[in-house]
Amino acid sequence: MFLISQENLLKSIVNINQDFPVVMPVEGEKKYLLKYFEKQSWDIDLWSFAAIRTPQPLKSYYYPATQKVAVYPLEKKEEDQFVPLVIIGSKACDIHALQIIDKVYAQGDYTDPYYTKARKEHILITTDCLEAGEFCYCTLMNNQPYPVKDFAMNISSLNGNYLIEVGSDKGKMTLEKYFRGYKKAHESQIKQRNKRRKEIEETVQEKNKEFIYYRSHQESIEKHLKSPEWADLCKTCVECGTCTQICPTCYCFLLFDFPVEDKFERIKVWDSCFFAGYSRMAGGLTPRLSLSERFKNRFYHKFDSFVTNFGIEACTGCGRCVEGCMGKIDLRQVLHELEKRIVLKETVDLT
Amino acid sequence: MESIYQPIPTKVLEVISETPTIKTLVLKPLREIHFRAGQFMQLTIYGIGEAPFTPSSSPYDTKQMEITILKAGYLTEAVHHLKAGDEIGLRGPFGKGYPLQKFEGKEILVIGGGVGLAPLRALLYSLFHNLDKYKRVSIKYGARYPSELSFHRQYQEWQKLDRVDFECTVDSANVNWKGKVGLVTELLENTDIDRKNAYAVSCGPEIMLKFVTLKLISVGFKADQIYLSMNRKMSCGMGLCGRCNIGPYYLCKDGPDMNYADIQHYPDVFG
Numbered sequence A: 001m002f003l004i005s006q007e008n009l010l011k012s013i014v015n016i017n018q019d020f021p022v023v024m025p026v027e028g029e030k031k032y033l034l035k036y037f038e039k040q041s042w043d044i045d046l047w048s049f050a051a052i053r054t055p056q057p058l059k060s061y062y063y064p065a066t067q068k069v070a071v072y073p074l075e076k077k078e079e080d081q082f083v084p085l086v087i088i089g090s091k092a093c094d095i096h097a098l099q100i101i102d103k104v105y106a107q108g109d110y111t112d113p114y115y116t117k118a119r120k121e122h123i124l125i126t127t128d129c130l131e132a133g134e135f136c137y138c139t140l141m142n143n144q145p146y147p148v149k150d151f152a153m154n155i156s157s158l159n160g161n162y163l164i165e166v167g168s169d170k171g172k173m174t175l176e177k178y179f180r181g182y183k184k185a186h187e188s189q190i191k192q193r194n195k196r197r198k199e200i201e202e203t204v205q206e207k208n209k210e211f212i213y214y215r216s217h218q219e220s221i222e223k224h225l226k227s228p229e230w231a232d233l234c235k236t237c238v239e240c241g242t243c244t245q246i247c248p249t250c251y252c253f254l255l256f257d258f259p260v261e262d263k264f265e266r267i268k269v270w271d272s273c274f275f276a277g278y279s280r281m282a283g284g285l286t287p288r289l290s291l292s293e294r295f296k297n298r299f300y301h302k303f304d305s306f307v308t309n310f311g312i313e314a315c316t317g318c319g320r321c322v323e324g325c326m327g328k329i330d331l332r333q334v335l336h337e338l339e340k341r342i343v344l345k346e347t348v349d350l351t
Numbered sequence B: 001m002e003s004i005y006q007p008i009p010t011k012v013l014e015v016i017s018e019t020p021t022i023k024t025l026v027l028k029p030l031r032e033i034h035f036r037a038g039q040f041m042q043l044t045i046y047g048i049g050e051a052p053f054t055p056s057s058s059p060y061d062t063k064q065m066e067i068t069i070l071k072a073g074y075l076t077e078a079v080h081h082l083k084a085g086d087e088i089g090l091r092g093p094f095g096k097g098y099p100l101q102k103f104e105g106k107e108i109l110v111i112g113g114g115v116g117l118a119p120l121r122a123l124l125y126s127l128f129h130n131l132d133k134y135k136r137v138s139i140k141y142g143a144r145y146p147s148e149l150s151f152h153r154q155y156q157e158w159q160k161l162d163r164v165d166f167e168c169t170v171d172s173a174n175v176n177w178k179g180k181v182g183l184v185t186e187l188l189e190n191t192d193i194d195r196k197n198a199y200a201v202s203c204g205p206e207i208m209l210k211f212v213t214l215k216l217i218s219v220g221f222k223a224d225q226i227y228l229s230m231n232r233k234m235s236c237g238m239g240l241c242g243r244c245n246i247g248p249y250y251l252c253k254d255g256p257d258m259n260y261a262d263i264q265h266y267p268d269v270f271g
Helices: A006-019 A090-106 A113-121 A169-178 A187-207 A217-222 A229-233 A242-244 A292-309 A318-326 A333-350 B074-079 B113-127 B150-158 B184-189 B204-220
Strands: A001-007 A022-027 A032-037 A066-072 A086-090 A121-128 A151-157 A161-166 A253-260 A264-271 B008-019 B022-029 B040-045 B049-054 B065-070 B087-094 B106-113 B137-141 B162-169 B198-203 B226-229 B257-259
Touching: A001 A151, A006 A022, A006 A086, A006 A161, A006 A169, A032 A333, A066 B257, A090 A113, A090 A121, A090 A292, A121 A169, A121 A229, A151 A169, A151 A187, A161 A169, A161 A187, A169 B257, A217 A292, A217 A333, A217 B087, A229 A333, A242 A318, A253 B049, A292 A333, A292 B087, A318 A333, A333 B226, B008 B049, B022 B113, B040 B074, B040 B204, B049 B074, B049 B087, B065 B113, B106 B113, B106 B204, B113 B198, B113 B226, B150 B162, B162 B184, B184 B204, B198 B204
Parallel strands: A022 A086, A086 A121, A121 A151, B106 B137, B106 B198, B137 B162, B198 B226
Antiparallel strands: A001 A161, A022 A032, A066 A264, A151 A161, A253 A264, B008 B022, B008 B087, B022 B065, B040 B049, B040 B087, B226 B257
16 A cells, blocks of 8 residues: 655656546536546646546446447458556446446356457556445445455545555556655555545445345345336336436447448447337337336346346446436335335235 | 457348248358357348347258248348348357257147248257157147248148158138138147147247247146247347346347246246
8 A cells, every 4th residue: 555645646647648548537517527538638737536426437438338349241350449548536336337247248158349358458546435425325235435346556535645555467567657756655544544434434324324225125126026016116207218328337238230431330339228119129019118117127137137147236326327317216215115015015915 | 359249241142932021041151150949140231230030941051041031120121122142241149049958859849920930940950850869849830821831842841751740720711721720829729749748849929929838838738848939129149238138038148949937927028
């Protein structure tokens, strides 16, 4: 663990930006916004240590909203246009989201070559959260507001200075090559960091104390698989698809082909399970025709079938879906309601 | 970067008209494609897109492949405009295919509806290739009209095979029709199939699959003796794009032929 002054940290980021484009949060009017900076374009005046995650998920830098994945008929292989990025200031929930996506895109029989390449090449310099965001609920999803693994480096803010934790060989190399003026941290400073982490974790827990779950979400959903309750839970949904587009773990896509000059291109474009056309087949048959069926499917996928298939829930507790929903649907509340309704039904059955 | 989304250029050698709405493409891919019965291909019409189809030819014929397609939508409309010499793309094969080892020593009841006989034809070729391994192959086929019976030219040759029987029916007949009239489920009512020692395999429209399943259960089949070729929209074919699930199963990698016992308790199995 190392200690670095703000001045030296910012100089180090400028150094990194000499060789790599960087993706970093900047301070917006009300929120921190995630921005992309070309090589040699980031300036120390733009520095802000984002207190919480940005509204934009990281996924656009790992699988963009539209991505060319094939040109055909193929005569010769296209030049590889991949550009490695250094992503600075992501939070624990962002990293957790990538671990969830890995299960599908990087660890199955077929792996997405673009995603796995980005996963291998991008350098992640994460940061601790400084507060509990209005919509944050990572602690409900068995996470915490500070990264514990799967980063190159993690930076914690400490009384005007910063603590650097190296998490991988790539992080070690980045530290040695681009960082200047850092020294070994004292045990007391690490203790202080851990104390702050604990405090913020408790703030998130405190904020979410009305949502304590007594059963697994999988059980809550399994017991509602054929129940009509979903229509009630999604009655303010306007099918805009925001929750899926902004969710850092939603990965559904559609392959779309079109002609370009004398060739054809295939793009992979984000899709949303909230749209009726998502599952509509030739002849018009649509397995999930009603909104409530689609709404149920989203919860079923994240908290039930994903657990069956991969052993983890596909939610990080980042709260983006809650923040973005114009129907004011709160995922925490939906899970809470599902559980409440089971208990209610069981009580009625008993009496 | 080797793209899993890249189609293999494929020549259309011949287009066979099976019925007014069904055509069989005889295809020669740039490189040999090996598939097992029940596995499917993603077929690309250049500039229009991809859709999943199960080959209708023998998996043992690796030089060329046949795919039989009903005109049902935007892409299949374009398929029906293809002529010999045109080029298309293929990706795959994808999916599990039929559990042929499990079928050994059993009576296999093969039930097709309309163009649903096409994927089953690849299965039939596989079964016929090692016919002595199976106790019996009983084929029941239904179409709406006599003009919509596909692979008409082959029924006699199938019937001549040892331990193979074939029966077909149409929903609605014209005066020239000498065969049975009625739904394919009626052919399942009085079969002499040994229910305890059999598997039923079915492919067709969802509404037909539903009633075939109900009929099979009512004549004594257990859910785990029934394999259904399920239909869902697919895009990637590899379990990545997210849309073809029935419960936790993704038809593209866990199917598309599903054991009914695995899926029966999930909502919307039959659309």
